[in-house]
Amino acid sequence: MIELTDVSYTYPHTVQPALHRVSLSLKKGRCVMVTGPSGAGKTSLCLAASGILYHEYGGKKEGTVIVDKKNVSEYKSLSDLAQNVGVVFDDAEAQMIFTTVEEELLSALEHRGLSAEVIEERLDGIIRTTYLDEIRDRSPHHLSGGQKQRVALAATLALGNDILILDEPTSELDEHATQRIAEILAELKNQGKTILLVEHKYHHFRDMVDTLVILENGAITASGNPVTVLEDTRIRGMIFPDFSTIRKAVPKPSGSDPVISVQNLSHSYGDVPALSGINLTIHRGEFVAIVGENGSGKTTLVKHFNQLLSPTGGDVIINGRNTKECSIADLAHHVGLVFQNPDHMFFADTVLEEIAYGVKNLDIGNGDAVIDAALRDAGLSEMAGLYPRWLSRGERQRLAIACVVAMQPGIIVLDEPTTGLDGYEARMVIDMLKNLQEKGHTIIIITHNREIAEHCADRIIVMENGRIITDSEGA
Amino acid sequence: MTMAEILQYVHKDAFLHRLHPYTKIFFIILVTVMAIIATDIPFLILMVIALLAFAAYGNVLSESLNQLKLILVMSVIFILITVITMPNGETIGYVIPQGVPLVGGLIPITVGGLMIGVVLTLRFMILIFAFQLFLISTQPRDIVHAMEKIRVPIDYILMFIIALRFIPTLQIEGQRIHEAQLARGFNPGTGVLGKVRSVSPIVIPLVSNALLRSNVLGLTIDMRGYRTGKRTHVRERVFEKRDYAVMTVMVVAGCGFVALVLARMV
Numbered sequence: 001m002i003e004l005t006d007v008s009y010t011y012p013h014t015v016q017p018a019l020h021r022v023s024l025s026l027k028k029g030r031c032v033m034v035t036g037p038s039g040a041g042k043t044s045l046c047l048a049a050s051g052i053l054y055h056e057y058g059g060k061k062e063g064t065v066i067v068d069k070k071n072v073s074e075y076k077s078l079s080d081l082a083q084n085v086g087v088v089f090d091d092a093e094a095q096m097i098f099t100t101v102e103e104e105l106l107s108a109l110e111h112r113g114l115s116a117e118v119i120e121e122r123l124d125g126i127i128r129t130t131y132l133d134e135i136r137d138r139s140p141h142h143l144s145g146g147q148k149q150r151v152a153l154a155a156t157l158a159l160g161n162d163i164l165i166l167d168e169p170t171s172e173l174d175e176h177a178t179q180r181i182a183e184i185l186a187e188l189k190n191q192g193k194t195i196l197l198v199e200h201k202y203h204h205f206r207d208m209v210d211t212l213v214i215l216e217n218g219a220i221t222a223s224g225n226p227v228t229v230l231e232d233t234r235i236r237g238m239i240f241p242d243f244s245t246i247r248k249a250v251p252k253p254s255g256s257d258p259v260i261s262v263q264n265l266s267h268s269y270g271d272v273p274a275l276s277g278i279n280l281t282i283h284r285g286e287f288v289a290i291v292g293e294n295g296s297g298k299t300t301l302v303k304h305f306n307q308l309l310s311p312t313g314g315d316v317i318i319n320g321r322n323t324k325e326c327s328i329a330d331l332a333h334h335v336g337l338v339f340q341n342p343d344h345m346f347f348a349d350t351v352l353e354e355i356a357y358g359v360k361n362l363d364i365g366n367g368d369a370v371i372d373a374a375l376r377d378a379g380l381s382e383m384a385g386l387y388p389r390w391l392s393r394g395e396r397q398r399l400a401i402a403c404v405v406a407m408q409p410g411i412i413v414l415d416e417p418t419t420g421l422d423g424y425e426a427r428m429v430i431d432m433l434k435n436l437q438e439k440g441h442t443i444i445i446i447t448h449n450r451e452i453a454e455h456c457a458d459r460i461i462v463m464e465n466g467r468i469i470t471d472s473e474g475a
Numbered sequence: 476m477t478m479a480e481i482l483q484y485v486h487k488d489a490f491l492h493r494l495h496p497y498t499k500i501f502f503i504i505l506v507t508v509m510a511i512i513a514t515d516i517p518f519l520i521l522m523v524i525a526l527l528a529f530a531a532y533g534n535v536l537s538e539s540l541n542q543l544k545l546i547l548v549m550s551v552i553f554i555l556i557t558v559i560t561m562p563n564g565e566t567i568g569y570v571i572p573q574g575v576p577l578v579g580g581l582i583p584i585t586v587g588g589l590m591i592g593v594v595l596t597l598r599f600m601i602l603i604f605a606f607q608l609f610l611i612s613t614q615p616r617d618i619v620h621a622m623e624k625i626r627v628p629i630d631y632i633l634m635f636i637i638a639l640r641f642i643p644t645l646q647i648e649g650q651r652i653h654e655a656q657l658a659r660g661f662n663p664g665t666g667v668l669g670k671v672r673s674v675s676p677i678v679i680p681l682v683s684n685a686l687l688r689s690n691v692l693g694l695t696i697d698m699r700g701y702r703t704g705k706r707t708h709v710r711e712r713v714f715e716k717r718d719y720a721v722m723t724v725m726v727v728a729g730c731g732f733v734a735l736v737l738a739r740m741v
Contacts, residue, residue: 052694052698056694056697077697078694078697078698079697079698079700079702079703081698082698082699082700085698086698087694087698089691089694089695090691091687091688091691093644093688094688094689094691094692095691095692095695096640097615097633097636097637097640097692097695097696097701098614098616098636098640099483099484099486099614099615099640100484100486100614103614103615103616106616106710107616107619107699107701108699109707109709110706110707110708110709111699111700111701111703111705111706112700112707113705113707114707115707116707116708116709119707119709120709137486138486139483139484139485139486140640140643140644141483141643141644141647155699156698158699159698159699159700303654306658308654308657328657328658329657329660329662332657332658332659332660336658337655337658339651339654339655339658341651343680343683343684344648344651344652344655344680344684345652345655345656345659345676345680346679346680346683347675347676347677347678347679347680347683357659357676358659358660361659361660361662362660389683403659404658404659407659407660
């Protein structure tokens with residue numbers, strides 16, 4: 001159904017090719033999964049395979065792309081290609097144009113030249129397949145990440161094409177929501193759809209993948225039956241990151257020194273309770289993982305540590321001071337918070353200036369040395385002069401951490417620091433955090449990834465519905 | 476969540492929602508023309524009350540009042556501007572009390588200036604309320620259909636729909652960026668220049684992310700064929716009895732208004 005032969009592509013105004021002599025064949029009813037480090041060209045590959053690259057982008061293009069027996073150049077336009085290929089992009093929010101789920105799907109359906117009866121019938125079928133019935137009247141800003149992804153997928157299914165291309169549909173999702181997407185895709189494959197899937201989470205999709213393709217630096221480095229491809233230990237490490245060797249003999253914190261003390265904390269957004277009865281003490285030098293489903297209150301809890309949220313009830317004591325008496329700027333000296341999406345913070349022209357921003361804000365002495373050290377710890381010394389948004393996701397994530405580390409807070413809190421990263425990149429981030437712990441920092445991470453929690457943290461806190469349900473020592 | 480719902484469609488099954496988009500568009504035009512022509516304060520107040528009653532009848536009163544704070548702030552600004560720039564008639568007081576040395580008594584509050592300010596404020600309120608009623612109760616899809624029928628180019632309609640649709644998205648994103656920068660010791664700055672400079676850590680990520688997003692959005696629109704203009708007509712609103720009834724009421728109101736204008740009563 002899709003045939004790429006020797007495809008190379010270089011974006012306008014760049015030298016390094018994004019794709020280099022990529023050949024790939026996708027047979028009818030099969031599923032090919034493409035994986036690789038962030039910035040390896042996976043999104044470019046999706047764009048190339050769908051013909052979007054040919055029709056919408058400038059730059060240098062070589063090789064041929066055949067979609068459904070026709071060269072992409074023979075299709076008149078994108079709408080013409082869209083008769084054969086459906087693409088789900090990674091940003092689900094941007095794929096929602098209307099204000100309710102049902103409206104979104106109807107709008108996509110009514111441009112396919114179908115009769116009104118067929119449209120209603122197909123609408124019901126799609127809503128059933130993607131489990132959207134309960135939320136069909138909701139608006140986009142009232143949907144969770146997983147629900148948004150299902151809507152984006154459903155709207156693409158509405159086009160009724162046999163070929164589906166999905167670019168990281170689960171990167172922001174928790175285990176449960178990912179599993180749901182995996183089930184839907186498996187069902188679609190059973191219905192005969194041909195699927196090109198770009199993903200990191202192979203283990204959720206292993207039963208449906210026929211061919212596994214590894215893309216690195218724009219070139220395919222391995223391709224074939226997943227079992228054969230995974231025999232290579234280096235590739236195994238990329239897909240199944242090994243965190244078991246990461247635990248270092250960090251001297252057990254003395255226990256006398258609580259840096260965070262949460263006393264009977266509750267928080268509500270309007271009438272909606274988000275946290276209730278939270279009691280928690282964290283000591284200096286601990287590595288704590290907070291796990292739980294989306295909406296269980298993890299992010300709400302950590303936002304109290306630097307007063308981005310104020311308790312509705314109870315107290316939060318940081319280094320002996322009640323947060324109610326501190327400003328956010330005061331607390332920034334003690335608690336550093338790295339949010340999930342690094343792109344929410346970058347605004348400077350260079351990596352160096354980006355790190356310097358926080359250092360200047362807090363008036364930290366010996367700034368240059370501090371910045372250099374942060375760059376080195378993050379492995380970004382050679383990239384100090386680059387524009388932050390040009391970096392790969394893995395590098396941007398480490399830069400985000402470096403920005404916070406340079407502000408020298410004793411406590412560092414990270415919300416989902418391994419989102420969208422491959423095994424090695426995730427490992428680099430975790431190594432960086434372990435080193436910080438060794439230097440005496442207290443590390444708190446929010447993560448969906450059970451393995452990281454179990455292998456790296458000294459302590460695992462499980463949250464559900466705004467409460468802590470277990471709080472136990474790590475393995 | 477109320478912050479996130481500026482000018483957004485709210486899914487309900489109520490009177491206004493069941494009206495045909497044309498009826499509501501005609502309603503906006505009529506109300507706008509009336510508000511612009513009328514200068515009589517009691518009449519304009521009556522219009523505001525009528526609009527709110529209409530909202531209450533359509534079960535969207537609380538949504539309509541969401542922007543009340545913004546409207547009140549704008550009102551104060553309007554009145555201040557007209558009082559300062561359009562003094563006219565009898566002086567009833569001063570913005571800065573006369574007792575203040577040097578500047579005291581320089582800006583008189585006049586009856587004429589005050590009146591113009593109040594009229595402008597009421598017009599502003601009426602326009603906002605009317606437009607809100609339309610947007611809260613009309614699905615974007617129906618707006619697209621209605622506009623297409625009167626031959627508005629599809630690209631313009633999509634631009635309009637998308638501009639509204641992404642207001643809450645940008646608000647939420649702006650909030651997240653603000654929090655991320657606060658955690659980095661972001662300092663809102665003092666003085667005009669400081670304020671302007673301190674905006675960049677918020678605005679640059681917001682705009683950069685929005686540009687990236689617009690790329691995906693554009694591709695999505697093309698891939699779904701929204702711009703081809705070919706369409707099957709499903710679940711389309713038809714003109715019903717209630718539309719004819721409302722139209723009749725509006726035509727009568729319009730004629731009544733013309734009569735009042737001719738009699739120089741408003």
